[in-house]
Amino acid sequence: MKRLLERIDREILAAGGKRSRSRAVVIEGFFRARDHVTIEELTRSVRESAPWIGAATVYRTLKLLERLGYAKELDFGEGARRYESNLSPHHDHLVCRQCGTVIEFEDTEIENLQDLVTRRHGFHPTAHRLEIYGFCRICASGESAERVR
Amino acid sequence: MKRLLERIDREILAAGGKRSRSRAVVIEGFFRARDHVTIEELTRSVRESAPWIGAATVYRTLKLLERLGYAKELDFGEGARRYESNLSPHHDHLVCRQCGTVIEFEDTEIENLQDLVTRRHGFHPTAHRLEIYGFCRICASGESAERVR
DNA sequence: GAATATCCTGAAATTGAATTTCATCATCAT
DNA sequence: ATGATGATGAAATTCAATTTCAGGATATTC
Numbered sequence: 001m002k003r004l005l006e007r008i009d010r011e012i013l014a015a016g017g018k019r020s021r022s023r024a025v026v027i028e029g030f031f032r033a034r035d036h037v038t039i040e041e042l043t044r045s046v047r048e049s050a051p052w053i054g055a056a057t058v059y060r061t062l063k064l065l066e067r068l069g070y071a072k073e074l075d076f077g078e079g080a081r082r083y084e085s086n087l088s089p090h091h092d093h094l095v096c097r098q099c100g101t102v103i104e105f106e107d108t109e110i111e112n113l114q115d116l117v118t119r120r121h122g123f124h125p126t127a128h129r130l131e132i133y134g135f136c137r138i139c140a141s142g143e144s145a146e147r148v149r
Numbered sequence: 150m151k152r153l154l155e156r157i158d159r160e161i162l163a164a165g166g167k168r169s170r171s172r173a174v175v176i177e178g179f180f181r182a183r184d185h186v187t188i189e190e191l192t193r194s195v196r197e198s199a200p201w202i203g204a205a206t207v208y209r210t211l212k213l214l215e216r217l218g219y220a221k222e223l224d225f226g227e228g229a230r231r232y233e234s235n236l237s238p239h240h241d242h243l244v245c246r247q248c249g250t251v252i253e254f255e256d257t258e259i260e261n262l263q264d265l266v267t268r269r270h271g272f273h274p275t276a277h278r279l280e281i282y283g284f285c286r287i288c289a290s291g292e293s294a295e296r297v298r
Numbered sequence: 299g300a301a302t303a304t305c306c307t308g309a310a311a312t313t314g315a316a317t318t319t320c321a322t323c324a325t326c327a328t
Numbered sequence: 329a330t331g332a333t334g335a336t337g338a339a340a341t342t343c344a345a346t347t348t349c350a351g352g353a354t355a356t357t358c
Contacts, residue, residue, distance in 0.1 A: 013355085018353075018354050018355065019353090019354070019355090020353070020354080021353090038344095039344085039345085040344090055345095056345095056346080056347085059344095059345065059346075060346095063346095079343075079344070080343090080344060080345095081344085081345090
């Protein structure tokens with residue numbers, strides 16, 4: 001984690017940016033937070049230890065991390081976007097409409113078929129999004145206790 | 150087309166709704182418009198023949214069509230949502246980031262693999278979205294003339 | 299270690315799509 | 329015709345996201 005933060009720091013400097021206390025707190029908070037956080041959730045969380053931090057800074061910092069390739073923006077159609085760290089390999093998402101749980105999965109076969117489709121249309125892909133919405137095992141079984149989010 | 154509009158009319162009546170001139174214009178405009186329109190585009194278009202129609206009515210009418218199963222809401226991350234008619238069979242989208250062209254494709258193999266994935270996680274799918282972003286044949290070849298949208 | 303250019307900040311203002319409110323009008327059932 | 333209720337357009341509101349702005353912090357140059 002320390003090494004990661006230092007590396008990001010160096011990249012920001014190399015790109016003409018400067019260090020800042022607030023940004024450091026947000027970046028570390030982001031990597032420590034559970035994945036798929038909203039800006040609002042992350043803001044609330046970093047403010048516990050650094051209450052002066054404004055939401056605008058959190059927005060700005062996550063855009064920055066996205067530009068540097070360390071974060072990915074997600075949109076599960078909830079109104080607010082979510083962010084995940086981009087350290088783990090590519091994957092897609094199962095999103096439970098009841099409890100909000102997000103299950104990540106990886107399927108190289110699907111990816112291969114996607115490549116076939118794009119090739120068939122002479123299309124040059126740069127990114128894709130695949131989300132499957134529905135009910136997770138627990139919620140589908142009716143045991144659904146409470147809404148997590 | 151006439152039969153379709155009449156059928157929708159009947160369904161609205163059956164559900165306790167009433168007819169209205171504005172709504173009829175919007176619905177017909179929607180099915181006549183090219184696919185994947187934004188509310189703003191559709192509003193502009195219906196106002197050519199019915200300038201009194203407000204944007205709120207277009208929003209409301211498309212939500213209604215969605216509820217009845219005749220329209221689908223799309224979000225290509227452009228800020229504004231798009232809508233497509235839900236008459237043709239299920240398909241996914243290739244979205245060109247240069248010219249905005251949307252290519253529809255259908256791939257039952259991908260769908261099957263998706264089912265496998267969900268089953269593997271005990272997940273009960275209700276919907277999914279798969280979009281591949283990149284550059285269409287024309288834009289990728291550099292001939293890209295102008296931005297259509 | 300001062301000077302300075304420039305970046306970063308938090309608060310507040312702004313944007314823009316989407317939704318809601320509200321007074322009025324239109325449509326359906328009787 | 330009449331009454332009940334749905335639908336309308338304009339305006340107000342919501343809400344996430346972005347931008348503005350004046351002040352503060354940080355790197356760089358000497």
